Amino acid sequence: MGKIIAIANQKGGVGKTTTAINLAASLAVLDHKTLLIDADPQANATSGVGLNPKEITTSVYECIIEGTDPHGVILETETPNLYLLPAHIDLVGAEIEMINLPEREKMMKKTLDQIKDEYEFIIIDCSPSLGLVTVNALTASDSVIIPVQCEYFALEGLGKLLNTIKIVQTRLNPNLDIEGILLTMFDTRLRLSKQVVEEVKMHFQDMVFDTIINRNTRLGEAPSFGKTIIMHDAGSVGAINYLNLAREVLEKNGKS
Numbered sequence: 001m002g003k004i005i006a007i008a009n010q011k012g013g014v015g016k017t018t019t020a021i022n023l024a025a026s027l028a029v030l031d032h033k034t035l036l037i038d039a040d041p042q043a044n045a046t047s048g049v050g051l052n053p054k055e056i057t058t059s060v061y062e063c064i065i066e067g068t069d070p071h072g073v074i075l076e077t078e079t080p081n082l083y084l085l086p087a088h089i090d091l092v093g094a095e096i097e098m099i100n101l102p103e104r105e106k107m108m109k110k111t112l113d114q115i116k117d118e119y120e121f122i123i124i125d126c127s128p129s130l131g132l133v134t135v136n137a138l139t140a141s142d143s144v145i146i147p148v149q150c151e152y153f154a155l156e157g158l159g160k161l162l163n164t165i166k167i168v169q170t171r172l173n174p175n176l177d178i179e180g181i182l183l184t185m186f187d188t189r190l191r192l193s194k195q196v197v198e199e200v201k202m203h204f205q206d207m208v209f210d211t212i213i214n215r216n217t218r219l220g221e222a223p224s225f226g227k228t229i230i231m232h233d234a235g236s237v238g239a240i241n242y243l244n245l246a247r248e249v250l251e252k253n254g255k256s
Contacts, residue, residue, distance in 0.1 A: 002116040002118070002119040002121060004112060004122040006124040006126055006137045006143075007144075007145050007147065008134060009126075009128070009148070010128055011149075012128035014148060015182075015185060015213060021048045021125070021223075022242040023246055024228075027121050027123075027249070028082035030243070032250070032255070033118075033121075034120065035074065035118075035121070035122045037124040038059075038060060038087035039091070039108070039126050039134070040127035041087060041088075041090075041091040043089065045084075045125040048223040048227075049078075049079070049082070049228060050078055053088055056088045059090065060088075065107070067110075070114055073085060074115070078227075078231060079231055083119070094132070095132045099132070105172050108140040130161065138164070138165065139173045143177040143179035144165060144177075145181075146182065148184065148196075149184050150183055150196040150197060152196075155199070180252075182208075183197055185214075185215050186215060187215045197212065211241060214238070216241070
């Protein structure tokens with residue numbers, strides 16, 4: 001049975017999509033069959049692995065709202081072992097359409113129950129909100145990775161997200177774990193970055209991944225080429241960081 005991990009933080013610009021794409025790609029190149037799910041209407045994870053969201057005719061939206069079989073929607077990517085359940089701008093309307101549906105928080109779980117045995121890992125890229133689609137992702141997941149940017153307002157809003165996770169654990173998914181807090185956009189030149197790392201580790205201790213994602217030009221430019229960092233520049237700091245994160249996730253899950 002596949003491990004389902006949501007990448008979530010309602011704060012924008014913390015490296016959620018970058019982490020979803022590159023953790024999924026790293027797990028894939030380490031020989032673990034991985035599915036990346038784009039659960040953000042901006043569809044950046046879809047374009048980030050080289051597919052054009054405007055050319056997507058069937059997406060995660062149809063799977064959740066219309067009950068479309070995900071097997072016919074999942075696409076191959078150029079990274080071996082990495083597959084994609086794409087997003088489309090239509091996902092914006094999913095929140096409204098789900099409001100009156102029975103068990104509206106479990107629509108994504110019903111979709112993933114059909115395919116989770118076919119992958120070792122399923123990584124969900126959540127949108128920067130705590131709306132119904134993100135709650136669906138958390139309800140469907142075994143665990144959640146929380147990216148936190150190494151900047152002054154790093155811990156702002158983290159309490160709100162942890163509270164949402166607690167509500168999901170209490171009411172919808174008692175098995176949801178926090179896989180870990182991931183520090184991103186670390187700048188070795190800034191004392192502030194080092195202070196944020198110390199503060200987050202002091203507050204959350206063992207919940208924080210040992211791996212820290214550095215600010216890296218190659219990592220930032222990879223999506224503009226529609227490539228994961230491994231396909232763009234496997235020797236870059238960004239690629240090494242995400243491979244290390246993947247190894248840490250594998251070790252945590254007894255698969256190293």
